[in-house]
Amino acid sequence: MITVQEIELPLRIPSASINMVFMQPYIEFETPHREPYKWSQQARGDQLKAIERTLELAARPTQEERAHFTVFPEYSVPGLDGINLIDEVIHREGWRNESVIIAGIDGLTKGEYNVLCSPDTTRIAESNAPDRVSDHEWINCCVTWTKDKDGHILRWVQPKIRPAQLEKMTPCKDMFQGSSIFLFKCSYERPASYPCRFFPLICYDWVVKINGISVWEAVLSRISEIWDNNPNPIHWVFILQQNIDPNHDLFLDSTYNFLMSDSSKYQAVERHFAAVILVNNAAEINPCRDGRGGFTSFVFHPDAPFDCTACRPTICMQPEKLRHAKKLSRCKDILFREMGACIHSCRVRVPKFVTSDPTDRTYPIEAEVYGLVTKDDPRLPGGPVPASVKWINDDIDVIHNIASADMSGAPLQEDAGRAHSFVATNLRYVEAQGLTDRIRKATATKNPHFDNVDSWENAEHEALEHMLYTLSALGICHDLNIADSTLHGTLQLPHGICQVVAVRGQSHDQCRRHFDETVGGMIHDPIILITRDPSNLQPTLAELSTIFDPFLATGLRFKDYQSLVTACRRAGSKEQLREALNDLFKPFEKKII
DSSP: OOEEEEEEEEEEEOSSEEEEEEEEOOOOBOSSOOSSOOBOHHHHHHHHHHHHHHHHHHTOSSTTTSOSEEEEEEEEEOHHHHHHHHHHHHTSTTSOSSEEEEEEEOOBOHHHHHHHHOSTTEEEOGGGSGGGSOTTEEBOEEEEEEEOTTOOEEEEEEEOSSOOHHHHOOSSOEEOOOOEEEEEEEEETTTTTOEEEEEEEEGGGGTOEETTEEHHHHHHHHHHHHTTTOOEEOOEEEEEEOOSOTTOHHHHHHHHHHHHSOTTTTTTEEOTTOEEEEEEOOSBSSOOSOSSSOOOEEEEOTTSOOOOOSOOSSEESSTHHHHTOOTTTTSEEEEESOOBSEEEEEEEEOGGGOOOBTTBOOOSEEEEEEOSSOOOOTTSSSBOOOHHHHHHHHHHHHSOOHHHHTOTTOTTHHHHHHHHHHHHHHHHTSOHHHHHHHHHHHBOSOOTTTTSGGGOOHHHHHHHHHHHHHHHHHTTTSEEEOTTOSSSEEEEETTEEEEEEEEEOSSHHHHHHHHHHHTTTSOOSOEEEEEEOTTOOOOOHHHHHHHOOTTTTTTEEEEEHHHHHHHHHHOSSHHHHHHHTHHHHSOOSSOOO
16 A cells, blocks of 8 residues: 655745756666666766766856756666765755755665665655565665755655566565655745645656556545645656656656546646656767657646747757657647756746736746766757757767768778768757758758757758768868858868758759759859759759759759769779869859849
């Protein structure tokens, strides 16, 4: 039987917005896996440094910026060493009063659990006490630290209720099964004493059913009894995850049903202004778009008075394409785009206190991304990440280098590889609007929702690949400028500069028409246009006559990608390649006007 203890805390939370910091580490367990599941010895030191960096970020210099909630997902804190580190930091004078830390701890032995629970400042349900743990059991738990308005600190230990598949695969021992949940009650600043309630659960506890009833249903049932069926709100539910399949139907269904289940069933527990906060470990150690993990997110009730139609930096507010699922489409589903190891920092509006006003488009979250270590990557800037910067950098990661894709075995293969690396590196650091403009000019296939980067799909990916390969091929034999280019790139020729445009579409004719629409006569430099169709075919003479009108295209030169890459593959030297592409590189008689 699951019990619930409501804990009243003497701390206040801002009514307008709340500062939250989430660590999203890439976990490196001991191998081979053995219970209790712990961080590998080699990775523990770096993880402790990353925890300290997360806490430093949460304790920013100004009171207004400091975190009210700091959350570490399941298994992310390495044992007693990690717990002691958090203890030491929260006791510092610089750590804000009226704040909360919630942390998932890696596997503890019975002895370690006894040490964790022994201080007078530690609270634990009687049913979860160390003397209830058998010698053959180990513990997966979360710890909640609270620092009240007077600076008094307590910590609350809550073991996981049911083992997931990982914890069931234990040939020697079993995971101790907890049976009690802490429901914390503090208050918002305004109106005075209005309750702010939250509770944490650990990963599988969000979906597991006991005798046909899910843990969260049992929790709501017990809360209704405690409140004697008098209606009261719950606002924040923190789900600490080590979840390699965060978009599994079970997790999405539990989130949806918690927010949307028939209110008459648990009528005492108001959830109209509630949010489920899913805090997961990373899918990869480096920045990425998907994988086995990630998808840290806020899911608000549909009644939350937020505008979620925009394409905002750092967060995705229409994440069906990223999730490959629509189960949460009725909710206000706010997803952090970065799935790799990082720290998410955000300011969250409190839906209860947002007045829906047609003069104010209220977004739910303003968010930033930080690296766990110092890293030169535009996806980890220590600030907001525009959607196009995130998308293009992720796509560049998965596009094969032209040296292996189209130049394998060619005499200039190594030169092509170096040119590709130069172009890719420079594209990564183009500012957001410039990246969006480049993709728009490169993609002839129309996307009616192009302005929403989260809608970009295969057509935009292929256009980016074509642009990258085109610039790399031309960069083999002439100097390129990417960052300062008006279009896709600028070639430095012996007789002057020339702009490059690469367009991919369903036909060469479509590419040419798209070029006229997006570039036309706006640019006064000479332009080389490289087009590509889906089959990478050369245009026929009949097609060429419709694609290229010399009279209208003064200052414009054209070549298809197949002809360009063939010339690159056949050339034995840079000089031979320049000669083979002389029809593109020879002096222009007249610039575009």
